[in-house]
Every structure is written in structure tokens, then in C-alpha cells.
Amino acid sequence: MRSSMLLAVLVMLVGLLVPGVAAAAKPAKETEGVPVRVIVLDAERGPISTAVIRHPLEADRHRVNSVDGSWEASVLYMPDGSELRFTPGMTLELEISAPGFMTQVFQYQVRKRKNVVELSLPKIEMDDTTIEEPVISFGRDLPREPTEAPPQ
Amino acid sequence: MRPPKLFRPASLAILAALALPAFAAGWSSFENTFPALPCQDGWAGCVVDGSGHGPGALKDAAGRPLPADARFGWFDLKPTHNLSAFVSLSAYSGPIGGEVVAPEPVAAPEPVAAPEPVAAPEPAVADASEPTTTAGSRGGGTPTSTPTNTVQPTAVASNTTSTTTTTPVGTMRPPNTPTTATTSTTGTTSTTASTPVGTMRPPNTPTTTTSTLAPTTNPTQTVAATPPTTSNPTTPPVAAAVKTGPTDDSCDDLVKLEPAAMMGTLRVGQTKCLEGRVNSESQQTTKDKVSRLMITNAEAAGDKGNWERLMKRHLEDIDRSDPDLCFKYALHLSRGGSGRSQGVIRWADYSLENKAKWSGQTYKTRVFSLYKLRAEAAQRLWQDAEKEFAEGERSDEKEAKAAKYRGQAKDYAREWLDYAKASAQDTKTAMALCVSSSGNRAFCEGG
Numbered sequence: 001m002r003s004s005m006l007l008a009v010l011v012m013l014v015g016l017l018v019p020g021v022a023a024a025a026k027p028a029k030e031t032e033g034v035p036v037r038v039i040v041l042d043a044e045r046g047p048i049s050t051a052v053i054r055h056p057l058e059a060d061r062h063r064v065n066s067v068d069g070s071w072e073a074s075v076l077y078m079p080d081g082s083e084l085r086f087t088p089g090m091t092l093e094l095e096i097s098a099p100g101f102m103t104q105v106f107q108y109q110v111r112k113r114k115n116v117v118e119l120s121l122p123k124i125e126m127d128d129t130t131i132e133e134p135v136i137s138f139g140r141d142l143p144r145e146p147t148e149a150p151p152q
Numbered sequence: 153m154r155p156p157k158l159f160r161p162a163s164l165a166i167l168a169a170l171a172l173p174a175f176a177a178g179w180s181s182f183e184n185t186f187p188a189l190p191c192q193d194g195w196a197g198c199v200v201d202g203s204g205h206g207p208g209a210l211k212d213a214a215g216r217p218l219p220a221d222a223r224f225g226w227f228d229l230k231p232t233h234n235l236s237a238f239v240s241l242s243a244y245s246g247p248i249g250g251e252v253v254a255p256e257p258v259a260a261p262e263p264v265a266a267p268e269p270v271a272a273p274e275p276a277v278a279d280a281s282e283p284t285t286t287a288g289s290r291g292g293g294t295p296t297s298t299p300t301n302t303v304q305p306t307a308v309a310s311n312t313t314s315t316t317t318t319t320p321v322g323t324m325r326p327p328n329t330p331t332t333a334t335t336s337t338t339g340t341t342s343t344t345a346s347t348p349v350g351t352m353r354p355p356n357t358p359t360t361t362t363s364t365l366a367p368t369t370n371p372t373q374t375v376a377a378t379p380p381t382t383s384n385p386t387t388p389p390v391a392a393a394v395k396t397g398p399t400d401d402s403c404d405d406l407v408k409l410e411p412a413a414m415m416g417t418l419r420v421g422q423t424k425c426l427e428g429r430v431n432s433e434s435q436q437t438t439k440d441k442v443s444r445l446m447i448t449n450a451e452a453a454g455d456k457g458n459w460e461r462l463m464k465r466h467l468e469d470i471d472r473s474d475p476d477l478c479f480k481y482a483l484h485l486s487r488g489g490s491g492r493s494q495g496v497i498r499w500a501d502y503s504l505e506n507k508a509k510w511s512g513q514t515y516k517t518r519v520f521s522l523y524k525l526r527a528e529a530a531q532r533l534w535q536d537a538e539k540e541f542a543e544g545e546r547s548d549e550k551e552a553k554a555a556k557y558r559g560q561a562k563d564y565a566r567e568w569l570d571y572a573k574a575s576a577q578d579t580k581t582a583m584a585l586c587v588s589s590s591g592n593r594a595f596c597e598g599g
């Protein structure tokens with residue numbers, strides 16, 4: 001009798017502990033962060049091979065894949081040594097730039113999965129048609145202006 | 153034999169009831185069925201193909217429920233709204249806060265490339281003592297005959313040699329050889345015109361009647377007035393005859409040559425004479441004057457290749473203290489692509505060295521333009537270096553080169569921005585370049 005009661009209590013304890021163990025296992029997966037993929041495109045929807053992505057507080061710039069213009073990460077390492085893990089629900093701020101294109105800062109709310117963001121950068125218009133050209137002057141000798149006679 | 157109390161049904165039922173909470177599913181287990189943010193762009197609600205879409209269950213064609221973010225129907229495998237993972241963000245097109253919807257701006261037309269300059273005609277100097285006449289024109293008719301591949305000989309009578317020579321159609325007449333008449337063997341054209349040599353006209357084309365005393369200075373207008381060659385574009389056109397008098401190709405008096413240089417009508421003999429003076433003059437100041445005359449003539453004549461050569465020689469060998477010349481050359485190079493960006497920076501720098509020669513509004517606009525040219529050239533260099541590193545075979549050397557050009561682009565963009573701010577001019581592009589190269593808006597906005 002006593003042993004059967006002991007066994008029943010044991011089973012109950014195991015039953016109660018199982019969800020706890022499962023719950024404990026879940027955060028271990030979350031420490032990896034949710035991957036976020038950013039694809040940088042130009043106005044014609046072509047990948048920008050020279051684009052770089054940076055968190056405003058981060059020191060390093062991350063180059064995109066030069067073939068498809070994509071960059072993917074689940075964690076960023078800050079200059080103070082901390083790690084910024086992407087978790088569902090968090091708002092992520094990133095700065096995208098490329099030579100010859102306007103820099104853009106965008107915010108994105110991380111989802112549990114399928115975090116694929118496409119971003120197109122507008123080109124910087126470098127127009128020199130408005131520059132007025134100077135007229136080339138001929139090389140003329142300037143006549144010397146006559147000076148007044150010094151007072152006697 | 154009775155089973156132990158633990159395995160009796162009542163005990164088992166109690167155990168099962170106690171264990172149930174452990175195995176009960178939480179709300180998080182249903183996230184797959186009711187995702188909180190089902191839209192592709194990370195929102196809880198969106199419009200897909202004109203219909204609203206939210207966290208509620210989807211339904212397939214038969215009305216069976218599906219998870220909100222399912223791409224295919226579970227039962228019929230038909231695509232749902234979420235099939236494409238690469239849909240773009242849905243845009244809000246209506247007015248915001250009661251504002252009136254502004255019409256879409258009309259796209260600016262693409263700039264049309266300027267036509268290549270037609271081969272500069274040899275200037276025909278109008279001689280008052282020799283009134284020009286135009287005769288034999290069939291006036292305004294549309295040509296019925298078409299040029300052929302066969303070279304048709306043309307009899308050319310020259311008043312300088314007093315002989316009649318036969319030259320093929322389209323051969324270039326030697327310079328300074330005035331011709332009095334051209335007789336085509338086809339018998340369709342017999343014209344004595346005041347059109348300068350080099351005026352392009354297809355063979356067998358009737359000329360329009362002109363009675364101007366002054367020579368036609370714009371050859372492209374004459375070309376436009378004649379019907380285009382349709383059958384064979386490779387057939388060389390007939391050069392019209394020109395009647396000119398003896399010419400004076402001396403170049404001792406530079407001031408006297410200035411009007412012709414401004415019109416781009418210096419004769420070949422005159423330019424040769426000037427060229428000789430540039431090489432033989434001992435005084436640097438005289439070289440400078442002669443060279444300027446030649447540069448002005450080449451520019452007015454639209455001879456860009458020669459202009460660039462003369463300008464480069466002037467700046468490299470004669471004088472580079474004139475900021476206008478350096479500025480003009482830098483501007484010219486900036487229109488030649490990224491391969492000339494180093495030159496743009498170099499001559500913009502030389503021009504900025506002597507910017508004190510300008511004053512007032514000229515100073516403001518020129519210095520602003522020079523900073524702009526330099527920053528844009530540096531940006532192009534950086535862009536090329538980054539592209540070379542990213543798309544080619546990666547190496548430390550290429551990365552260092554890209555970093556160096558990025559630093560240069562950053563410095564020049566910042567200098568441009570600072571000057572634009574200080575002189576109260578447009579800072580938009582300067583700021584964009586600065587932020588792009590520095591990667592840090594705070595750096596550019598900082599005082």
C-alpha cells in the first residue's frame with residue numbers, strides 16, 4: 001500500500017515536471033535569435049552588389065551578398081560587447097547604404113519566421129547640367145593706366 | 153487475484169486526471185493555426201489582391217478553414233494569397249488626414265544625346281569683290297534617283313590650276329582649293345553655289361536655291377535641308393563647289409583673329425600658323441595668348457577632340473593659373489565617365505587654388521560647382537572600387553583601395569556640404585553623398 005502510494009506520487013511529480021522541462025528547453029532555442037533576411041535592390045529591382053547594412057549603434061558594416069544583394073543574420077554584436085538577438089516582436093532598426101545610392105534607415109518588426117524584407121534604394125542624382133561654364137577670355141595685355149604727375 | 157490498488161481503474165483515472173495539465177497544450181501551440189502576424193510585410197493585417205487579410209483563419213474554395221499564413225490549401229493544394237514570399241509592401245494610395253491627392257508628377261523626358269558634330273567644314277570667307285551666284289538649281293524637288301554603290305566621277309574645274317580634273321564623287325577636296333563649278337557626269341546637277349566645302353549632299357540631289365552672300369556657317373542645317381540617303385548610307389555624298397578668293401593665313405595680329413576664333417572659323421592655314429607660334433614663341437605670355445585663341449576656335453567650331461587636346465596642352469605646358477580654364481576642363485572631364493574622375497579632382501583642385509581671382513556671386517557659384525564636381529568624381533571612384541571588390545575576385549588590396557576611395561569621397565562630400573551650408577546653397581545632394589560615404593548622418597550633420 002505504502003509503496004503504491006509512493007509510486008503514484010512519483011508519477012504525479014514526473015507529470016508535473018514534464019511541461020517545466022519542455023518550457024526550459026524552449027528558451028534554449030530562442031537564444032539563437034530569429035534570422036532576418038534583407039534584400040537590397042535598386043529601382044529596377046536588380047540587386048545592389050555593393051550595399052552595406054549596419055545597425056545605428058553598431059561599428060561594423062555588413063556587406064550584402066554580391067550576387068543577390070541579400071544579407072541575413074539573427075544576432076548583432078554591439079561595440080559594448082552586448083549581443084542583439086532578433087526575437088519575434090522586437091523592432092529592428094537598420095541603416096542600408098551603397099555608393100551612389102541614397103542611404104535609408106528602416107524599422108522592421110521581427111516575426112517568428114519568414115523575415116524577408118526587400119528594400120530598394122533610390123539613386124543619387126548627380127547632374128552637372130546646371131553648372132554654368134565660364135567663358136574663356138583672350139589673352140590681352142592690359143594697358144597701363146597713366147599715373148598722375150607727382151605734385152611739385 | 154486482485155490487482156494492486158495503484159492499478160485499479162479508479163486510481164488510474166485519478167492519475168490520468170492529475171497528469172492531464174502536464175500534457176495540455178498552451179495557447180502558443182495554436183500559433184501555427186492563428187499566426188499573430190500573417191501578412192508578408194510583418195503586419196497583422198493587409199490587403200492582398202484587393203481583399204482584406206488578417207490573423208483569422210483562411211478558407212479554401214470549399215470553405216474549409218486554413219491557417220492564416222498557409223501558402224497552399226491543405227485539402228486541395230491550391231495556392232492561397234500567401235503563395236509568394238516576395239510580395240512588395242502594400243502602399244496606401246489615398247489622401248492622408250484630409251489632404252488633397254496630388255497628381256503624379258510627369259516624368260521628365262530622357263535627355264537626348266547631342267548629335268555628333270559633323271565634320272567641320274572649311275570656312276568659306278565671303279569675299280565682297282566676288283559676288284556669289286546660284287544657278288542651275290532645280291529647287292525644292294524631291295529626288296527621284298537614288299545613289300548607288302558605283303563611284304561616279306565628277307569633273308571639277310579649279311581656278312587655281314586652270315585645269316579640269318576628274319575626281320570621284322565624295323573625295324575630300326584639299327583645303328584652300330576653291331572650285332568654281334562641279335559638273336556631274338550624270339547630268340542632273342550643275343551648280344555654282346556659295347555653300348562651303350564639306351556641305352553634305354547626296355548625289356543626284358537637286359540643290360535648293362540660295363542667294364545668300366554670307367557663307368553657310370552651320371553645316372548641320374544644310375544637311376538637314378537635304379533629303380536623307382535612303383538606299384545606301386555608305387555612298388559618299390557629293391561635296392558642293394565653293395568659290396572663294398585668295399586667303400591670308402598669317403597670324404601675327406592675334407587681335408584681328410579673335411572674331412573668327414569666336415565663330416570657330418579660323419582657316420586651317422591660320423591654325424597651322426598659330427600652332428607654329430605656340431611651338432616657336434619664346435615668351436610664355438605670347439604662347440598663352442596664341443593657345444587661348446586656338447582653344448576658343450576649337451570650342452566654337454564644336455571640335456571637342458581638338459579642344460580637349462589644346463586645353464590639356466595649355467594647362468600642362470603653358471599655364472594653369474587661370475581658374476576658369478581649370479574649371480572648364482574639369483567640367484568637361486566630368487562628363488566623360490568615371491575613368492576621368494582622377495582628372496576631374498586634379499583640375500578642380502588647381503582651380504580651387506586660384507579661386508581668389510573670382511569675386512561675389514561668381515565666386516560662390518564656381519566654388520560650389522568645383523566642390524560638387526570633386527565630390528561626385530570621388531563618389532564615382534569609390535563606387536567603381538567597391539564594385540571591383542564586390543563583384544570581382546576579392547583581395548585585401550582591393551578592399552584597401554575601396555576603403556581609401558571611400559575616405560576620399562567622405563572628405564570631399566563633407567567639404568562640399570560645409571561650403572554649401574556656409575554659403576546658403578542647396579545641401580540636399582551634398583548631404584546624400586556625405587551620408588552615403590560616411591555611413592553616419594551624425595558625422596555630416598555635426599558642426
